[in-house]
Amino acid sequence: DAKTTQPTSMDCAEGRAANLPCNHSTISGNEYVYWYRQIHSQGPQYIIHGLKNNETNEMASLIITEDRKSSTLILPHATLRDTAVYYCIVRGIGGSNYKLTFGKGTLLTVNP
Amino acid sequence: DTGVSQNPRHKITKRGQNVTFRCDPISEHNRLYWYRQTLGQGPEFLTYFQNEAQLEKSRLLSDRFSAERPKGSFSTLEIQRTEQGDSAMYLCASSITGVMNTEAFFGQGTRLTVV
Numbered sequence: 286d287a288k289t290t291q292p293t294s295m296d297c298a299e300g301r302a303a304n305l306p307c308n309h310s311t312i313s314g315n316e317y318v319y320w321y322r323q324i325h326s327q328g329p330q331y332i333i334h335g336l337k338n339n340e341t342n343e344m345a346s347l348i349i350t351e352d353r354k355s356s357t358l359i360l361p362h363a364t365l366r367d368t369a370v371y372y373c374i375v376r377g378i379g380g381s382n383y384k385l386t387f388g389k390g391t392l393l394t395v396n397p
Numbered sequence: 398d399t400g401v402s403q404n405p406r407h408k409i410t411k412r413g414q415n416v417t418f419r420c421d422p423i424s425e426h427n428r429l430y431w432y433r434q435t436l437g438q439g440p441e442f443l444t445y446f447q448n449e450a451q452l453e454k455s456r457l458l459s460d461r462f463s464a465e466r467p468k469g470s471f472s473t474l475e476i477q478r479t480e481q482g483d484s485a486m487y488l489c490a491s492s493i494t495g496v497m498n499t500e501a502f503f504g505q506g507t508r509l510t511v512v
Contacts, residue, residue, distance in 0.1 A: 319500070328401070328488050328503030329440065372439055383428060383492070384453070385501060387439025 303360040307373030322369040401504035422491030432488040
């Protein structure tokens with residue numbers, strides 16, 4: 286799986302949009318970008334994933350650049366409960382690509 | 398609650414003792430994973446089951462570690478002769494096989510402290 290690079294930490298004001306970047310310059314054509322988050326002392330929680338088109342769900346939006354070498358996770362209106370470590374993971378599809386390779390992620394702190 | 402359930406949530410044990418953790422996946426999920434997470438690090442893959450078959454074991458899983466998934470339902474992870482280096486959060490996740498891999502759902506984890 287391709288390696289990802291994320292900032293160690295970020296701050297965001299409550300109610301503002303949080304934009305979390307991720308670089309994955311070695312991503313290959315059949316690899317998806319996944320985002321998980323982990324709130325303190327809990328297990329990771331799936332947020333969203335995408336291949337090349339932008340994706341949106343009830344939790345977040347995922348913007349993938351045209352060359353697919355980077356992406357941004359957007360939390361449109363961050364709340365204090367969004368304080369967590371956010372992991373960007375690149376993973377292939379198909380039966381053998383079942384495991385997730387986590388890095389250290391980005392600690393997002395949402396401030397009141 | 399229909400999520401992934403792990404028991405116990407916390408376990409403190411003395412070095413050299415054996416411990417066993419249990420994971421109950423989401424009922425229709427045929428894939429089950431164990432991960433380990435140490436302080437300040439992301440989770441690391443340990444092993445994977447498809448139904449009752451253990452299809453992959455990480456090099457992190459020494460011979461003191463054994464995992465089972467009898468009948469393809471719940472799973473147990475046993476650590477024999479625990480060492481202080483085994484102190485970590487042990488996470489279980491499950492997913493379902495489809496046309497493409499679906500997202501994995503994680504449990505709350507079992508935090509092991511070896512003293």
